Amino acid sequence: MADVQLDGVTSDPVAMGWMVGAPPPLDKRILAARADHMRFPMIRWSYSNMRSFAATANVAASGTGTPFPRNLRPDLAALRFTPLGAGEDMTFEQSLIRNYTDGILVLHRGEVVFERWFGVTGPLTRHIAFSVTKSFVGTLLEMLVGEGRIDLSARVDSVIPELASSGFGNATIGQVHAMTTALDYSEDYTDPNSGVGAYSNALGLTPRPAGYTGPNNLWDYLATVPGAGSKGAVGNHGERFVYRTPNTDVLAWIISRAEGKPLHQVLSQRLWQPLGMLGDADLMVDEAGSPFAGGGLNLRLEDLARFGEALRLDGAGVIPEADVARIRSGGYPARFDPVTYPHLPGWSYGSQWWHSHDNHGAFNARGIHGQTLWIDPVAEMVISRFGSHRIASSIANDPHSVPVWRALADALSS
Amino acid sequence: MADVQLDGVTSDPVAMGWMVGAPPPLDKRILAARADHMRFPMIRWSYSNMRSFAATANVAASGTGTPFPRNLRPDLAALRFTPLGAGEDMTFEQSLIRNYTDGILVLHRGEVVFERWFGVTGPLTRHIAFSVTKSFVGTLLEMLVGEGRIDLSARVDSVIPELASSGFGNATIGQVHAMTTALDYSEDYTDPNSGVGAYSNALGLTPRPAGYTGPNNLWDYLATVPGAGSKGAVGNHGERFVYRTPNTDVLAWIISRAEGKPLHQVLSQRLWQPLGMLGDADLMVDEAGSPFAGGGLNLRLEDLARFGEALRLDGAGVIPEADVARIRSGGYPARFDPVTYPHLPGWSYGSQWWHSHDNHGAFNARGIHGQTLWIDPVAEMVISRFGSHRIASSIANDPHSVPVWRALADALSS
Numbered sequence: 001m002a003d004v005q006l007d008g009v010t011s012d013p014v015a016m017g018w019m020v021g022a023p024p025p026l027d028k029r030i031l032a033a034r035a036d037h038m039r040f041p042m043i044r045w046s047y048s049n050m051r052s053f054a055a056t057a058n059v060a061a062s063g064t065g066t067p068f069p070r071n072l073r074p075d076l077a078a079l080r081f082t083p084l085g086a087g088e089d090m091t092f093e094q095s096l097i098r099n100y101t102d103g104i105l106v107l108h109r110g111e112v113v114f115e116r117w118f119g120v121t122g123p124l125t126r127h128i129a130f131s132v133t134k135s136f137v138g139t140l141l142e143m144l145v146g147e148g149r150i151d152l153s154a155r156v157d158s159v160i161p162e163l164a165s166s167g168f169g170n171a172t173i174g175q176v177h178a179m180t181t182a183l184d185y186s187e188d189y190t191d192p193n194s195g196v197g198a199y200s201n202a203l204g205l206t207p208r209p210a211g212y213t214g215p216n217n218l219w220d221y222l223a224t225v226p227g228a229g230s231k232g233a234v235g236n237h238g239e240r241f242v243y244r245t246p247n248t249d250v251l252a253w254i255i256s257r258a259e260g261k262p263l264h265q266v267l268s269q270r271l272w273q274p275l276g277m278l279g280d281a282d283l284m285v286d287e288a289g290s291p292f293a294g295g296g297l298n299l300r301l302e303d304l305a306r307f308g309e310a311l312r313l314d315g316a317g318v319i320p321e322a323d324v325a326r327i328r329s330g331g332y333p334a335r336f337d338p339v340t341y342p343h344l345p346g347w348s349y350g351s352q353w354w355h356s357h358d359n360h361g362a363f364n365a366r367g368i369h370g371q372t373l374w375i376d377p378v379a380e381m382v383i384s385r386f387g388s389h390r391i392a393s394s395i396a397n398d399p400h401s402v403p404v405w406r407a408l409a410d411a412l413s414s
Numbered sequence: 415m416a417d418v419q420l421d422g423v424t425s426d427p428v429a430m431g432w433m434v435g436a437p438p439p440l441d442k443r444i445l446a447a448r449a450d451h452m453r454f455p456m457i458r459w460s461y462s463n464m465r466s467f468a469a470t471a472n473v474a475a476s477g478t479g480t481p482f483p484r485n486l487r488p489d490l491a492a493l494r495f496t497p498l499g500a501g502e503d504m505t506f507e508q509s510l511i512r513n514y515t516d517g518i519l520v521l522h523r524g525e526v527v528f529e530r531w532f533g534v535t536g537p538l539t540r541h542i543a544f545s546v547t548k549s550f551v552g553t554l555l556e557m558l559v560g561e562g563r564i565d566l567s568a569r570v571d572s573v574i575p576e577l578a579s580s581g582f583g584n585a586t587i588g589q590v591h592a593m594t595t596a597l598d599y600s601e602d603y604t605d606p607n608s609g610v611g612a613y614s615n616a617l618g619l620t621p622r623p624a625g626y627t628g629p630n631n632l633w634d635y636l637a638t639v640p641g642a643g644s645k646g647a648v649g650n651h652g653e654r655f656v657y658r659t660p661n662t663d664v665l666a667w668i669i670s671r672a673e674g675k676p677l678h679q680v681l682s683q684r685l686w687q688p689l690g691m692l693g694d695a696d697l698m699v700d701e702a703g704s705p706f707a708g709g710g711l712n713l714r715l716e717d718l719a720r721f722g723e724a725l726r727l728d729g730a731g732v733i734p735e736a737d738v739a740r741i742r743s744g745g746y747p748a749r750f751d752p753v754t755y756p757h758l759p760g761w762s763y764g765s766q767w768w769h770s771h772d773n774h775g776a777f778n779a780r781g782i783h784g785q786t787l788w789i790d791p792v793a794e795m796v797i798s799r800f801g802s803h804r805i806a807s808s809i810a811n812d813p814h815s816v817p818v819w820r821a822l823a824d825a826l827s828s
Contacts, residue, residue, distance in 0.1 A: 019703055022670035023576075023633040032469070033630065033701055052469050052699055055446070060538055063477070063692070124474055216447070219437040256436035278477070280694060285466055287447055289433055 006390065008097035011041040013119040018045035035206040040390040043369065047388045048102060048125045050298050054205060056282040057264040057291065059299075065276035067302060068309075071111040073412075081407040084343050084399035092408065095400040099370055100389040102127060103301045107309055107382040108412045112302075119388075126282050126298040127386040130367025133297035134248040136307070138352020139319060139327065140266060141177055141251050146323040149258050152177060159254050162219070167227020168250050171237040176247045176254075178331055179349055184232030185225055185244050189368075189392050195225070199246060199294075203286050217288030218249050241335040241349050245294035248352060252293030263291040274318040275310055277303040295367060301384050308365075308373045308382035328363060328377075330355030343398055356402075360409060368392040372401065379409035420804065422511035425455040427533040432459035449620040454804040457783065461802045462516060462539045464712050468619060470696040471678040471705065473713075479690035481716060482723075485525040487826075495821040498757050498813035506822065509814040513784055514803040516541060517715045521723055521796040522826045526716075533802075540696050540712040541800040544781025547711035548662040550721070552766020554680060555591055555665050556737040563672050566591060573668050576633070581641020582664050585651040590661045590668075592745055593763055598646030599639055599658050603782075603806050609639070613660060613708075617700050631702030632663050655749040655763050659708035662766060666707030677705040688732040689724055691717040709781060715798050722779075722787045722796035742777060742791075744769030757812055770816075774823060782806040786815065793823035 017028050030036040030046055032053040037046035046053060077093040096104060102121035106114035121127055144150040150159075152174030157164040159173065167183040168176060175181050185195030201208050202221030208214075215221040225246055228236050252263050259266050264283040272281065281303065284296030310316040315324040331350025341347060348355045356362045360378035365371075370387020383405055389397050431442050444450040444460055446467040451460035460467060491507040510518060516535035520528035535541055558564040564573075566588030571578040573587070581597040582590060589595050599609030615622050616635030622628075629635040639660055642650050666677050673680050678697040686695065695717065698710030724730040729738040745764025755761060762769045770776045774792035779785075784801025797819055803811050 022667055022676065023631070023702060023704065029702055031701055049471075051465070052471050052703060054469065055466050056470070057463075057466050058540070126472070217437070253436055262436065287445055288437060288443055289466060290437060 006041050008100045008118075011044050011100065011390070013041070013045040016041060016044070018042060018120075019049075033207055038206055040388070044100070044102070044119055044388040047128045047369065047386070048119070048121045050128045050284065051126070051282045054284045054296075055287070056298070057262065057285050057289075058268075059264045059272050059281035059283055059297070060268045061277040061280050061303075062273040065278040065306075067278060068107060068305070069111045070115070071113055072115065073113040076106065076114045076408065076411065079404070079407055079411055081404045084403055087399060090400070092404050095404050098400045099397045100387050101370065102386040102388055104383065104385045105301055105305045106408060107305050107384075109380045110309060112305075113412065114408075121301075121386060123302060124279065124300065126279070126300060128295075128367075128371070129297045129299060129304065129386075130295040130369065130371045131245070131248075132304065132365040132367040132371045132373055133293060133295050134245075134352040135365035135373065136267060136271065136297060137248050137251050137255065137263075137293050138177065139311075139323070140255050140270060142323040142327055142351055143270060143319060144255060144258055145326075146320050150254060156250060156254070159257060160250070162223055163250065166223045167225045167230070167233065168222065168247075170227070173251075173254060175237045176250050177351065178335075179241055179243055179247045179352075180238050180335060181242075181244065181247055182228040182233045182235050182237050182239065183225055183242075183244055183246075184227070184230045185246060186232075187244055196245065198224075203292055205284070205292070217286045218246075218290035218292070219253065219288065222246055222249055222253070239335070240337065241331065242337075243349070248294040249290070249292075251352070252291055262289070263293055267297075271307065271318070272303075275306055275316070277306060279303060301386055304373055305382055305384040308375045308384060312375050312377055312380065312382055327351040327353055328361065330357060330363065333357060343395065343402075358406070360406075362405070362409075366394050368394070370394075370397045370401075374405045376405065376409045379413045381409050381412055383408070420455050422514045422532075425458050425514065425804070427455070427459040430455060430458070432456060432534075433463075447621055452620055454802070458514070458516070458533055458802040461542045461783065461800070462533070462535045464542045464698065465540070465696045468698045468710075469701070470712070471676065471699050471703075472682075473678045473686050473695035473697055473711075474682045475691040475694050475717075476687040479692040479720075481692060482521060482524060482526045482719070484529070485522075485527055486529065487527040490520070490528045490822065490825065493818070493821055493825055495818045498817055501813060504814070506818050509818050512814045513811045514801050515784065516800040516802055518797065518799045519715055519719045520822060521719050523794045524723060526719075527826065528822075535715075535800060537716060538693065538714065540693070540714060542709075542781075542785070543711045543713060543718065543800075544709040544783065544785045545659070545662075546718065546779040546781040546785045546787055547707060547709050548659075548766040549779035549787065550681060550685065550711060551662050551665050551669065551677075551707050552591065553725075553733060553737070553741065554669050554684060556740055556765055557684060557733060558669060558672055559740075560734050560737040564668060570664060570668070573671060574664070576637055577664065580637045581639045581644065581647065582636065582661075584641070587665075587668060589651045590664050591765065592749075593655055593657055593661045593766075594652050594749060595656075595658065595661055596642040596647045596649050596651050596653065597639055597656075597658055597660075598641065598644045599660060600646075601658055610659065612638075617706055619698070619706070631700045632660075632704035632706070633667065633702065636660055636663055636667070653749070654751065655745065656751075657763070662708040663704070663706075665766070666705055676703070677707055681711075685721065685732070686717075689720055689730070691720060693717060715800055718787055718800075719796055719798040722789045722798060726789050726791055726794070726796055741765040741767055742775065744771060744777065747771060757809065758816075772820075774820075776819070776823075780808055782808070784808075784811045784815075788819045790819065790823045793827045795823050795826055797822070
C-alpha cells in the first residue's frame, strides 16, 4: 500500500496541497463522487471540511459564548509516558504526531493549559466528531429520562411503531441506550457486506453501488435491521454490549419524536445555546433529512471541550445533576467484551459514553480516527482531541492516547 | 397546474407542514433526488434550508457583530402604492403576501424601521440569495481593481489560461464584469436545452440526467461555453448587456486566483469579518469545490441589510470609498435592453449591481424568486428582502416591489 509510508508529518494536508488553487490541480482534488473524502490521506483535509461533501443542518449557538481562559503549560509537551503494549516511552508531543492529531485542547480547572493545531484544522474549524456524536445524543436522552418523558423500560415499538418489525422493536429503550440489543448487524468497516455497509449506503455518505435499490435514508434503513432470532443475531437483547451505531440513530428518532423537533434543533436549544458554545455546529443529514446521529456532528474543538467541562461540573446548571450522575455511573463491565477490547480492561459502555472505571472515574466519548473527549473528574481535567488517523479503529490510537491522558492528569494534579 | 391556486398565504410552508416530523410523512418530504427543493411550493421551505440539500463552505463571521437598533414604524404597513402596469392600489402589507415574501427589513438612517417574517424564515435563517450573490462578487472585484491587482482591460485568458478556448477567453475582465460578453448561452429557465440547463447540470444542484457525461463542476463547465463567432452568440463582446450568470463565476475564478484563496474565505476576510456580520453564511459549492458564485450565497437577512448599509455609507471604512463610487456610478443604460426589461426603463447593470438611475440614485442587488437588496442613498434607506415567489423571474414581483420601495423612501423622507 502506497500510503503506508505516510505518517503524521508526511501526510500533513497543507504539505500535500489538497484542494489548493482555483481550481485545484486534478491530482489534488478531493471528490465525494470517488469517496475520496473518506479515504486516507485525503481525510486529513476532508474531516475538517465535511460540509463541503455532505448536506448538513445547522446547530445554532447563541452567539454570546466566551472562550476559556488560557493558562498555557508548554512544559507538558515533553511529558513522557509508556504506550500500552510493547511500545517505547515517548513524549506527549511525539504522541500527537503518532496519532495523526488535527487539534488538541487540555483543560485544567476550566483553563486551557495546552493547545495545539495541525494541518488545516484551527480554532474555527468544525471537525467531524464521528461517534463522539453518540455521547451528545446519549446525554440528551438522559435529560429526557430525567424529565420523565422517556421511559427506559418501554419497548421501542411503543414509541416508534415504524420499528415494530425490525430488530429494535421488541428491545427496551434502555437496551438501545446501552447498546445491548441483539441485532444482525456488524460494525466491521473492512467488510463491504457488513451491516455498516448497508447503513452507509442508506446514509449516502459515499456513492451508492450502481443499481442500488435499498433504503435512501436512515429512518427507512433502521426499519430493515433484523434482530434477535434472525440468522446473524447472537443471543438476546440485554445480554451483552455490542457496539452498533444504528442504536444511536434509534435514540435520536425517539428524542425527535418526544421533542417534536429535528435533532439539530434539540441540540441547539438544550445544549448549544445554554452552554454558550462559541460556534454553530454542522449536523450531517441524509437526503430525507434524517440526522446522522451516530456520527455526523461537526463542531469546534473548544465547543467539544465545553461539553466535557459541563459534564465534569455536574452539568454546569444546564444538564441536571442527577442526569450527569447517571451518565457518570457508567455501564456494566461484565457485559464488556475483553476479546474485542483487550486494551481496555474493566471498562464499560453506558449512556452512550465509555467508562474506564479507573480510580479517577475517568469517562470519555470516542469516534473513529481519533476523535476524543476525555473527562477526568479527580484531576479536574478535560481533553478534547480531533484526529485523522490513517486507521479508523480506536485500537490504532488508544495505545498512545489513554496512558498519556493519565500522565497529564497526574502531572496537573501534582 | 395545481399550484396556481396557491398564493402567499395558502403556500405558507408551516401550514403546508413540509419536513415536519421524524420522519416527515412521505408526502411532506422535500427530496433533492427529485429536485423538490427547487420547485414551488416546496421552495417556501427549502430556500430557508438550502444547506440541507447541497454541499456548502462556511463564510465565517467574526462573532463580534451587533444588531441594528430597532425604531419600528408599524404605520408603514398601511402605506399605499400603485403597482407597475395595470394593478390596483395596494398596501405595503398586501404586497408582502402578493410577492411570497419570506422576510423583509427596512433600514432608515441605520435603524430598522420595519421588520416582518413569514413561514419558516426568521432572523437566524440563512436564506438563499440567488443572484444577489453576484453583487457581493462584483464588489470584491471592484476592491481588487481599486488595489491595482486586477486590470479590467486585461483579457480573461491572460489571467485564466484555462478559459482561452472558451467564449470568455478573448473578452476583457471589464466586459465580464459588465455582462457584455457575447456568448452562446441563454438564461432561459423554462428551456431545458438552454445554457442555464448545462450550467445547472455541471453544478449538480438538481439530479443530472441519466447517462450524463458533461462537466461535473463549474470550472470545467466555464471552459466549454462558446463565444463570439459561434452559432448561438449574437454580436461581439462589449456591445450590449445580456444577463448571463456564468460571467460571475468567471469573476469569482479571477478573484480566487488573485487572492490565492477560495471565494468563501475572501468573502469572510474582506466583508463578513470587517463588516461585523451577525452570522456565518453558507456558500454552496459543487463536487469539485467550485463555488456557486452566480447564486449560491445563503445568509441572514440582517447581514444582507448590513452589506447594503455599508454601500450606502460609502463603504463604511471597509470597502474603499472610491470603489463604492465606481459601483454607484452604474452601467450604461444604452446597453440595457428595453424589450427584455420594459418595466425598468432607463436602468443599467454595472459592477454586478442593478441601477435605476432615478433621482435618488437608487441601486440594487436582485435574485430570482424575490431576493432583493435595495439602496436609496437620498432617502438614507436600505431594504433587504427574501422571498420564495412561485415564479422565478423578477418580472413577477417587480410590479409590486419597485414602486413600494419608492413610496417607502418618500414616506421616510417626509
